[in-house]
Every structure is written in C-alpha cells, then in structure tokens.
Amino acid sequence: MARVKFTPAQESFVLSQATFPAFCGGFGSGKSAAAIARAVRLLRYFPTCDVAYYLPTYGLVEDIAYQRFPTLFEEKGTPYRLNRQTATLHIGKQRLLFRTMDNPDRIVGYEVAHSILDELDTLPIDKARNVWNKVIARNRQKAITNKGRVARNTVAVATTPEGFRFVYERWVKLGGPGYELYRARTMENAANLPDGYIDNLRNTYPSNLLAAYLDGEFVNLTAGSVYPEFDRVLNGSTETIRDKEPLHIGMDFNVEHMAAVVFVLRDGDPHAVAEVTGVFDTPAMIRILADRYKGHAIYVYPDASGRNRKSVNASESDIALLRQSRMTVLVNTTNRQ
Numbered sequence: 001m002a003r004v005k006f007t008p009a010q011e012s013f014v015l016s017q018a019t020f021p022a023f024c025g026g027f028g029s030g031k032s033a034a035a036i037a038r039a040v041r042l043l044r045y046f047p048t049c050d051v052a053y054y055l056p057t058y059g060l061v062e063d064i065a066y067q068r069f070p071t072l073f074e075e076k077g078t079p080y081r082l083n084r085q086t087a088t089l090h091i092g093k094q095r096l097l098f099r100t101m102d103n104p105d106r107i108v109g110y111e112v113a114h115s116i117l118d119e120l121d122t123l124p125i126d127k128a129r130n131v132w133n134k135v136i137a138r139n140r141q142k143a144i145t146n147k148g149r150v151a152r153n154t155v156a157v158a159t160t161p162e163g164f165r166f167v168y169e170r171w172v173k174l175g176g177p178g179y180e181l182y183r184a185r186t187m188e189n190a191a192n193l194p195d196g197y198i199d200n201l202r203n204t205y206p207s208n209l210l211a212a213y214l215d216g217e218f219v220n221l222t223a224g225s226v227y228p229e230f231d232r233v234l235n236g237s238t239e240t241i242r243d244k245e246p247l248h249i250g251m252d253f254n255v256e257h258m259a260a261v262v263f264v265l266r267d268g269d270p271h272a273v274a275e276v277t278g279v280f281d282t283p284a285m286i287r288i289l290a291d292r293y294k295g296h297a298i299y300v301y302p303d304a305s306g307r308n309r310k311s312v313n314a315s316e317s318d319i320a321l322l323r324q325s326r327m328t329v330l331v332n333t334t335n336r337q
Contacts, residue, residue: 009184010034013158014041017151018180022171023158025184025216027201028193034184035116035158036068042114042154043094047146049113050095052138054131056122058100061087064118065098101127107134113143114154121159121167128166161218168218186214239264239271246297249289253303253318258285262293282318286325298327 006014010030013023014037025031035053042051053069055061066082069089073080081090089096097110101123115135120128132155139153159167171181186198198214205213241247241264248263248270258281262274276292279285289298300322322329 006030006034006037007184007188009182009188010037013156013182014038016156016180016182017154019152019154019178020171021154021156021180021182022167023156023182023184024161024167024171024218025158026160026186026214028186028189028197029184029216030189030192031158031160031184032064032068032118033192035118035156036072038156038158039069039096039114039116040072043091043096045146046113046143046151047092047094048144049141050097050111052097052099052110052112052115052135054099054101054115054117054120054135056101056119058102060118061098061100065089069096101131104130104134107131107138110138111141112138113141114156115139116156116158119159120157121162121165123166125165125169129169132166132170160213161216164218172218183216185216237271237273239266239273241273241293241296244295246299247293248299248301251285251300251302251322253282256280258282260285260289282321286321286327289327290325300327300329302329302331 007030009023009025010033013021013034016038023031023034039051039053042049053065055064066084070080070082073091078091082088083090087098089098095112097112099107101107101117101120104127115138117131117135120131123131135155139155141153143151143153145151157167161167171179186193186201190198201214202210241262245264248265249260250263251260252258257277258279260276260279261272262276263270264273265271276285276288279288302319302322319329319331
C-alpha cells in the first residue's frame with residue numbers, strides 16, 4: 001500500500017509533540033483524517049498506553065470511528081477487536097476508547113494517556129469548555145514511549161472554526177505554553193477532494209462563511225452580522241485626529257447606553273478614529289463631545305429614530321438637543337441601509 005501523503009498542516013498536527021495541539025481547517029481540509037492518523041501514531045509510539053477519541057454524538061461514532069478505524073487497521077494488516085457495547089477498539093493489550101461530547105458528565109470512569117477531540121467547536125462554548133476540562137482530567141495514565149521514556153500527556157483537537165467559540169478563546173485569545181494551533185485551507189487538500197467540491201462551496205456560501213469553511217479562519221458566523229465583509233487587517237486604520245480638522249460623528253440613541261463613532265476624512269474616505277460609549281443620555285453626550293473636541297467643527301449623523309424619541313425634556317427630541325448645541329446635524333427622515 002502506498003504511503004499516505006499529508007498536507008503540511010496535517011503532518012505538523014499528526015507529529016506534533018505539543019501538549020495541546022489544535023488542527024483548525026475548512027470543510028474537506030482533512031481534519032478527521034489527520035485526527036485518526038494522530039490516534040494511530042500515538043498507539044504505535046506509546047504501546048502500553050490507551051488513547052481516547054471523542055466525537056460530538058454517538059451517531060458520529062458509528063459513522064466515523066466504527067467505519068474508518070477498522071478499515072485503516074485492516075489495510076495495515078493490524079489485528080483488532082471492536083466492542084461496540086463498550087465503544088472500545090482493542091489492539092493487543094491497548095485500547096482505543098470512543099466517547100461522545102454531548103453529555104460532559106459521562107466523561108468519567110477511565111484513564112488514558114492521550115486524547116483527540118474531533119469537531120469540538122460545534123458545541124456551545126460553555127459546553128465545549130466543560131468537555132475540555134473533563135477530558136484533561138481523564139488524561140492521567142503515564143505516557144511511556146516505545147523506547148521506555150516518560151513523555152507528556154496530550155489532548156488534541158481537530159475542528160472546523162465555528163466563529164469565535166471555545167477554540168478561538170483557548171488557543172488564540174488565551175494561548176499559553178503547549179497550545180499550538182495549525183491552520184489548514186481546503187485548497188491544500190484539493191488532490192483528495194472530488195472535482196468541483198471547492199467551486200460548489202464558493203457558489204453556496206457568502207464570503208464571511210467561506211473564510212471559515214474554506215480557509216479555516218475564525219470569523220463572526222452569527223446571523224445578522226452588520227458588516228459581514230469587514231476584515232480587521234484590510235479595513236483597519238492607523239489615522240488619528242488632526243488639529244482643528246472637521247469631525248464626522250455617527251450616533252446611536254439608547255437609554256443609558258448611547259454610543260458615538262468619530263470619523264475623519266482622508267482623500268474623501270471615512271476613517272473611524274475614536275468612539276464614545278456607555279453615555280447616559282443626549283445632554284451627557286453633548287457635554288463629552290464639546291469638551292473632548294474643542295476647536296473642531298462637528299458634524300453629527302444620528303439615528304433617525306432620535307427625531308421621535310423624547311429625552312430628558314419631554315418637549316425636546318434628541319436631535320433638537322444636538323442642534324441647540326451648535327453641532328451640524330445631518331439626518332435622514334428614516335433609517336436606510
């Protein structure tokens with residue numbers, strides 16, 4: 001049988017000696033293939049140790065674990081015994097335990113040296129965090145290599161990025177020693193995909209979802225995102241406010257939570273350079289802007305609903321208050337996209 005050729009990201013993940021490696025890739029990037037290969041490698045290099053393989057549901061255990069692991073061992077000529085009742089695959093005296101993540105309270109009563117979590121980020125963030133902590137607690141079997149050396153226990157993750165959920169929180173936002181992230185693009189695994197697969201994804205999903213499902217990037221997947229095309233690098237600005245230059249301020253009216261974003265114009269293009277948030281009401285916002293931006297001509301573009309809202313004085317609308325402050329107010333009769 002020909003040797004399996006991995007993509008660079010897959011190979012790095014399979015061979016990683018980090019305590020907590022994570023393989024984050026788009027659809028068809030070979031996540032499960034890499035996770036399964038890592039499990040087999042761990043069994044081989046730790047011949048007296050057990051490995052646990054986690055999937056979100058028992059249905060996926062049947063569809064993935066019970067199908068792909070036996071097929072792989074049969075191709076390699078490795079004797080094994082699958083016990084579906086205990087969800088355990090035996091290779092000699094070793095065990096490969098299959099467990100689900102749908103009920104974290106059931107992750108008890110066994111010990112392994114290494115664990116792999118497949119599609120962890122499909123879980124709600126609180127549940128994923130609970131599963132992660134439970135799995136780490138199970139990894140207390142001493143990890144002895146095939147050369148008799150004691151090594152560190154590992155817990156690995158292979159997942160599609162599902163927005164800014166647990167994997168982003170743990171590997172990107174918090175990070176820390178041992179947390180290594182391997183990103184994978186679907187295109188890197190194109191040789192192993194059907195013709196037209198990538199084009200079909202491009203024709204199906206909007207660009208913000210393609211960043212996650214083709215490029216393995218963490219993006220906002222929440223329905224109703226206001227700016228789905230926003231890119232923190234491409235759309236970022238380093239501009240600052242210049243002395244006495246005109247300021248263009250977008251404003252939203254919310255009781256005790258007023259907000260304003262300050263823009264400057266550069267070659268006719270607006271650049272957001274400051275914000276004011278958490279302001280109690282319109283008079284307070286006026287005082288803050290007048291004090292903070294003395295000497296600047298201020299143009300305010302308020303939420304049109306302010307025309308009908310009554311503020312501190314029942315006879316004055318928020319927009320009327322802004323006009324009385326000598327700011328230039330530019331407002332439509334209705335909010336429009």
